[in-house]
Amino acid sequence: xxxxxxxxxxxxxxxxxxxxxxxxxxxxxxxxxxxxxxxxxxxxxxxxxxxxxxxxxxxxxxxxxxxxxxxxxxxxxxxxxxxxxxxxxxxxxxxxxxxxxxxxxxxxxxxxxxxxxxxxxxxxxxxxxxxxxxxxxxxxxxxxxxxxxxxxxxxxxxxxxxxxxxxxxxxxxxxxxxxx
Amino acid sequence: xxxxxxxxxxxxxxxxxxxxxxxxxxxxxxxxxxxxxxxxxxxxxxxxxxxxxxxxxxxxxxxxxxxxxxxxxxxxxxxxxxxxxxxxxxxxxxxxxxxxxxxxxxxxxxxxxxxxxxxxxxxxxxxxxxxxxxxxxxxxxxxxxxxxxxxxxxxxxxxxxxxxxxxxxxxxxxxxxxxxxxxxxxxxxxxxxxxxxxxxxxxxxxxxxxxxxxxxxxxxxxxxxxxxxxxxxxxxxxxxxxxxxxxxxxxxxxxxxxxxxxxxxxxxxxxxxxxxxxxxxxxxxxxxxxxxxxxxxxxxxxxxxxxxxx
Numbered sequence: 001x002x003x004x005x006x007x008x009x010x011x012x013x014x015x016x017x018x019x020x021x022x023x024x025x026x027x028x029x030x031x032x033x034x035x036x037x038x039x040x041x042x043x044x045x046x047x048x049x050x051x052x053x054x055x056x057x058x059x060x061x062x063x064x065x066x067x068x069x070x071x072x073x074x075x076x077x078x079x080x081x082x083x084x085x086x087x088x089x090x091x092x093x094x095x096x097x098x099x100x101x102x103x104x105x106x107x108x109x110x111x112x113x114x115x116x117x118x119x120x121x122x123x124x125x126x127x128x129x130x131x132x133x134x135x136x137x138x139x140x141x142x143x144x145x146x147x148x149x150x151x152x153x154x155x156x157x158x159x160x161x162x163x164x165x166x167x168x169x170x171x172x173x174x175x176x177x178x179x180x
Numbered sequence: 181x182x183x184x185x186x187x188x189x190x191x192x193x194x195x196x197x198x199x200x201x202x203x204x205x206x207x208x209x210x211x212x213x214x215x216x217x218x219x220x221x222x223x224x225x226x227x228x229x230x231x232x233x234x235x236x237x238x239x240x241x242x243x244x245x246x247x248x249x250x251x252x253x254x255x256x257x258x259x260x261x262x263x264x265x266x267x268x269x270x271x272x273x274x275x276x277x278x279x280x281x282x283x284x285x286x287x288x289x290x291x292x293x294x295x296x297x298x299x300x301x302x303x304x305x306x307x308x309x310x311x312x313x314x315x316x317x318x319x320x321x322x323x324x325x326x327x328x329x330x331x332x333x334x335x336x337x338x339x340x341x342x343x344x345x346x347x348x349x350x351x352x353x354x355x356x357x358x359x360x361x362x363x364x365x366x367x368x369x370x371x372x373x374x375x376x377x378x379x380x381x382x383x384x385x386x387x388x389x390x391x392x393x394x395x396x397x398x399x400x401x402x403x404x405x406x407x408x409x410x411x412x413x414x415x416x417x418x419x420x421x422x423x424x425x426x427x428x429x430x431x432x433x434x435x436x437x438x439x440x441x442x443x444x445x446x447x448x449x450x451x452x453x454x455x456x457x458x459x460x461x462x463x464x465x466x467x468x469x470x471x472x473x474x475x476x477x478x479x480x481x482x483x484x485x486x487x488x489x490x
Contacts, residue, residue: 001420002417002418002420003417003418003419003420003422003427005417005418006434009430009431009434010434010438013431013434013435013438014438017438022439024435025432025435028428028431028432028435029428029432034424034425034428036424036427036428037431038420049424052420053421056420056421124456124458124459126458149458150458151458151462151469
């Protein structure tokens with residue numbers, strides 16, 4: 001376990017800023033309790049200071065997990081956000097889309113969101129913007145990247161993809177072994 | 181005959197050769213200099229500046245000349261000559277003080293060990309000849325072994341062993357060693373310590389680069405004796421337990437830097453945060469989109485042109 005280097009923090013922050021924009025400050029500068037980012041075996045954990053200090057006493061090979069896993073660094077050094085970070089990025093999301101109940105299951109099986117399943121969308125969402133996917137009763141289901149801007153979606157046919165799937169809560173079951 | 185009258189009139193005509201002042205003049209005949217330390221008489225200075233300056237200058241020159249004529253003289257073909265005394269005024273140096281000489285390697289060692297310098301006599305006592313002879317140089321004592329007419333040789337010595345040559349070689353090698361050390365000391369004193377460290381680091385860096393600059397990246401190179409293993413730069417991370425406020429500040433700094441980067445890239449692209457272009461187009465076209473707006477405006481423009489031709 002170690003703090004992130006400057007380059008690593010940069011790639012983590014740019015990825016997070018794609019979804020929550022300037023609200024990222026609220027993750028770093030929290031009012032309730034100081035939190036920090038820690039790296040353990042390529043995985044980036046968002047952890048409160050107190051539990052970080054407790055976990056120092058655990059040897060590196062024995063430490064399985066701590067705090068909340070935000071994602072991992074691939075071998076080529078790119079940062080990949082995991083579904084486990086959803087809890088934190090959903091509350092600060094800048095752009096959201098809501099999908100209809102009949103579109104929930106296809107999305108939770110790892111499919112892209114098609115226009116037919118689109119319930120609501122934040123107005124003026126640009127193209128290729130990270131968005132959080134919600135069910136109609138405001139339960140966060142996952143996140144993805146918009147294929148078209150809000151205006152352009154109007155002209156599309158119902159089967160066209162509007163959000164590329166990146167992660168969904170179904171991964172808690174599908175990737176249970178490797179997720180945390 | 182009373183000449184006191186004439187003398188008095190003569191004295192009145194010419195100023196006295198004896199200069200008397202409140203503070204005596206400082207004379208330095210060595211530099212032919214007089215220094216007048218008396219305060220300026222303000223009244224006469226203001227009344228007639230030129231006259232006042234000339235009178236003080238005269239007094240000074242008079243005193244100097246008097247001191248010069250008081251010097252002892254000795255006759256010469258060109259007339260009597262006086263030797264100026266050594267100057268008493270301390271003048272500042274024209275050049276900066278010479279830098280202290282760098283100590284040699286031995287001097288540094290001796291200082292560290294507290295070894296006192298001993299002056300060796302140039303002559304040594306020769307017991308056989310019963311006289312003082314040179315330690316080195318002409319008929320030096322150090323050449324004794326080379327010049328003696330008979331030399332003891334060990335029983336196991338080589339057949340072609342030349343004791344004279346061996347002794348001479350040994351002496352010459354000592355001389356060469358001293359010369360080498362002298363040159364090294366000179367080279368060391370040429371460059372400052374910090375410079376040397378920097379150059380050493382540079383050389384080490386170059387050496388490390390050359391060692392891996394072969395086809396096998398230095399793997400099959402011949403190893404030199406005493407060559408150390410190449411070590412790379414170790415990665416260094418922050419300690420896990422640092423002050424959380426400091427960590428927070430660092431990440432906020434990174435965040436603000438990232439923010440600046442995105443703003444700069446937006447500006448380069450011509451985007452601006454203040455105007456939401458998409459929203460503006462939608463309002464202007466009453467929800468029909470930018471294409472419709474463009475068509476409308478261009479159609480109107482064409483119509484106007486046609487109108488103009490008619």
